[in-house]
Amino acid sequence: MTTHIGLLLYPGLTQLDLTGPYEVLHRLPSTEVHLLWKTLEIVESDSGLGLRPTTRIDSCPPLDVVMVPGGFGQMALMEDAEILAFLAREGERAAWVTSVCTGALLLGAAGLLRGYEATTHWHYQSLLPMFGAIPKEGRVVVDRNRITGGGVTAGIDFGLRLAAILAGEEHAKGIELGLEYDPEPPFRCGHPRIADPKLVAAVEASFADRLAERQANVAKALETTASSHV
């Protein structure tokens, strides 16, 4: 039996949200990792990196794991009926429904986080309750079959946690050692909890527009969804 893992590869994603978990997950035995998009044409990340999808969403096999990465392109998909229907359908039947960073907002828009504890990038935690999710601080948050990772680099921790669930802890440990995942963040400031408050304030200020934009985007998406259910 092959385990089918689908990572959504969409224009404007933050590529490390996807490439981090991908590096872990493709090492699992009897596993096929699909990079899913509407077409097989090259997709550009928010930083301009061109990545090739492997599988069209309209021809992908039933997924055991659905994973949605984050990135500013996520906003454009919040009212994309085709993508939301795909996520809702696969999310319903998949064994694991997962995200990294602001990918959680897309899970939320597809109605998949209602009543679940979840996390996202630290700067966007406040948006989770708009979808009925319960924000929880944590590098990786597991609630029943929902697994959500924090911002960007949390995808590697997420991938290893998922690897242990799918293939057992010994296998995941072998991958952690093989990838030499013994990190030494040079400045120990990767979360507001441990960073200098002045640095946090500066980064929050530089991201303020994006938070406002995302908030408006979520509100609009929820309105559209609500009116489509009248």
Added chain:
Amino acid sequence: MTTHIGLLLYPGLTQLDLTGPYEVLHRLPSTEVHLLWKTLEIVESDSGLGLRPTTRIDSCPPLDVVMVPGGFGQMALMEDAEILAFLAREGERAAWVTSVCTGALLLGAAGLLRGYEATTHWHYQSLLPMFGAIPKEGRVVVDRNRITGGGVTAGIDFGLRLAAILAGEEHAKGIELGLEYDPEPPFRCGHPRIADPKLVAAVEASFADRLAERQANVAKALETTASSHV
């Protein structure tokens, strides 16, 4: 003045060796990150991920930073005269000559590590002296203008260290926080120093053929280079 950073994007690379640093470095101000290969056709990583080069090596501007990632495809390049000549030429004039993982072996083959302290993936450290390099344990090793990172995930730490050198520590700290780089390796076994010796033995055994292959590959490359200098 634009800083030109060139990352070698070759067939069979380990994609996270490149995508980790890329995610950090593209956030630097006044910086252009080039993904370099012989052609602009899609390049496949050792895991099958298709990535798009941005710049051909025969038309790239003078580089301020040269970075070579690792991966099994590195072996095929150890006697590739075009690539070695490119690395030697850019390595000579670049301000920083760098690698992640087994990318160090390509720097070595291009004659760029002679007399320098350097690191690579933990499993391949023993190969560094073959190029006259001085192996040094460390997540990121800096010796004069050579910066070498350890295995795969070390590329993120490497990228942040380089970001601080190029754009200042405050900028690098902002990126570390923005990428939420506050890692929690689930099993704390990402280096033989901290892993259960039984796990290390198992992973070493599974990598043994590759070490032997790489050793033979390095020996052959050095022989060819030596005879071409007769």
